[in-house]
Amino acid sequence: MFGYGLRRLLEAVLVLWLAATLAFGAMHLTPGDPAQTLLAASGASADEVARRRVQLGLDDPLPVQYVRYLADLARGDLGVSWLHGRSVRRMILEQLPATAELALAATLFGALVGVVLGLLAALYRGTWVDALLTGLAVLGLSTPVFWSGLLAILLFSLHLRWFPSAGSGGLPYLVLPTATLGFALAGSVARMVRAQVVEALRMPYVLAALARGIPPWRILLVHVLRPALGPAVAVVALQLGFLLSGAVVTESVFARQGLGRLAVQAILWRDLPVVRGVVLVGALAYLLTGLLADLIQVWLDPRLRQ
């Protein structure tokens, strides 16, 4: 167990280092001079732009910049945003709760709706119910969030006036963004659960259980659904990347704060310290989700404990 923990920890450090290095390299290879981007519209002269470049440390050789960056990172220093002039750590901490809240709510919504839809589709496989639910799942999978979000606003905010279209502060504000983002997730979960349940229903142990007179609901929930949920959990965990990128759009459509909008702005403005900071947080989120998914899968499926 201790060896396992140590291995996971070393893997985590390696992943974080790779993410940090990729973020560093990708932004330095992207065309566009940060100093020029910041100052061009203000009428700064070429000399003034050059001075700002020196101030930002951009005229140092790349290896020097890289080592300085890693050294700062090792001390937990994410630097100061070139665009905002504020501490990157503070900026990320400000935006993280809103994004985590949305991602978590959308995951719960997507998992719940996905499992129920998938289960029903499997039970009624081959009927019109299955066709309808599978169609819904495909719709969820393939509708871009900016479109479904806008439709949700038009229907639920503008016409029915059930939920606010924009802003934050309490559950009503969370409903539409969660449903929009969660609906997309529910699609992939439903398809996975349906396939798993259909397969499990064909297993001899289901027939054996039936023969022993175990009530069908118990067979379904304990013997069929439980092993089927393992892969679904893996799917949900793998969807984190989708959730984070979907959150970018959702935040914009519903005028919410969040890391997504911060990241997009930072990339557009070549605000390297913020880009690197957000990438690191994303990598960290992946690691934590991966760990959590593994633990849940082991709990669901005892065969994985060996």
Added chain:
Amino acid sequence: MRRRLLVLLVAAALATGCTPQPGGRIVYGLTLAPSGIDPHINASSELGIPLTSVYDTLVYQDPKTGEFVPGLAQQWEVSEDGKVYTFYLRRGVKFHDGTPFNAEAVRFNLERIVSPDLASQRARFMLGPYERTEVVDEYTVRIILREPFAPLLDSLSQVYLAMASPTAVQQWGSEYQLHQVGTGPFIFVEYVPGDHLLLRRNPNYAWGPPVYQHRTAQLEEVEFRFFTDPATRSPALESGAADVMGEIPPQDAARLQGSADFRIEAVAIPGVSLMLFMNTTRSPLDDINVRQALLFGTDRKAIISAVFRDTSPVACGPLAAATFGYNPMVCQFYQPYNPDQAAALLEEAGWKDTDGDGVRDKDGQPLVLDFYLMGWGYMPEVGQLIADQWARLGVRVQSQVVSYPEALEIAKEGRHHLMPFNLSGSDPDILRRFFHSQGGFNWSKVNDPEMDRWLEEGARVSDRNRRADLYAKVQDRVMESALIIPIRDYVNLNGVSNRVQGLRFDARGWFPWLIDVTLRR
């Protein structure tokens, strides 16, 4: 004038049976999440929308006359050589935290702005050849320049050079932007980045400029929220999530205009119009005949109608008509749309379709132009229409959407044939960035020593008539030399709930004077 307006307002209120009353709150929709909101540091134009009401400036510009009027400075004088500005400050002004406003506060603010550690992205450059500030006595302050700089008063009338409380700036350091303290009609209550910004009425405000109509703010609170996705702006307005919303897309504006509950307040923004820069150093655009052909062969009216639903005027030259120094004579150039003349000019320049593939060619080279554009400001839509119009002329366009940093890089290296841009600004000195040989946005790659001299002199002389003459010549020269294809003057389409009355904007066109806004109940 003001009394007549008041009479009109009262009459209008009586006519509708509703009287504007003090108090209440509105939600104001911003369209960009600002890139930091310290006006001394950051460059975003969104920050000025809320913060213009938090701060006061030394002078104000009357949007009707273009004249500068007293603000925190009651009077000022400019030395003979144009290098020393002396400001006599208003007494009895207090920052929201109780700190008194005086000459030392002015010096503190200007020195903060130019300090290299602050890394200002805009304010520093608006001060031009600033050298230092001298405190003459408690209420007299001198700004000393290395050389004359005519746009200084225009700069000092903007929120970027507004007066912040020295106490608060020192107390909060790099977190000052979340705790801003000014002397203005509204107090900065809180800012949750990316979520909202809240202002509350300053009951002690009594030193507003003559351009304000009320002594203190009429609204109790104003909340700002960020609607970055254009498609969501009009739904937010209509669902009541916002009472005022900037930059409504033209197609939504047309619909809102017909509604009983909302109106569109279209505000012309001064500055450099949306225009296509033609790279005069890259073949075939190094030939003026080809550039003139493209000007004649661009149906700007059709673009305005299709993309902007006729909400913006066609631009005639580099400066928007709302800008001081705009020269209406530029409208004589390349108008109206004339594809026949365009074709004749191309023939004359030797571009003929010899192989019958629909694209003109010369010496075996097809007439293909590299067109780089950015994804915002309806540039892709404009680019698409232009490509279609020019295809009929036998000119092929290769369009590519690039990011702003990339565009700057491409322009620097001169890899483009065409690239569009627009920039707002109320002083015509803005032209220096675009048409001076050393300008940062010299995307036409022009090198005209005479125009350089006009632009340099325009930045130095303070006489307004002389400046207007110089900039008139620059605008003529830009169009005679066919450096650009002007498309449209920028117009901000504000969607406003009919509850909201008295919304007016400053000379920049972007920044509302919230002190005078009232709610109809």
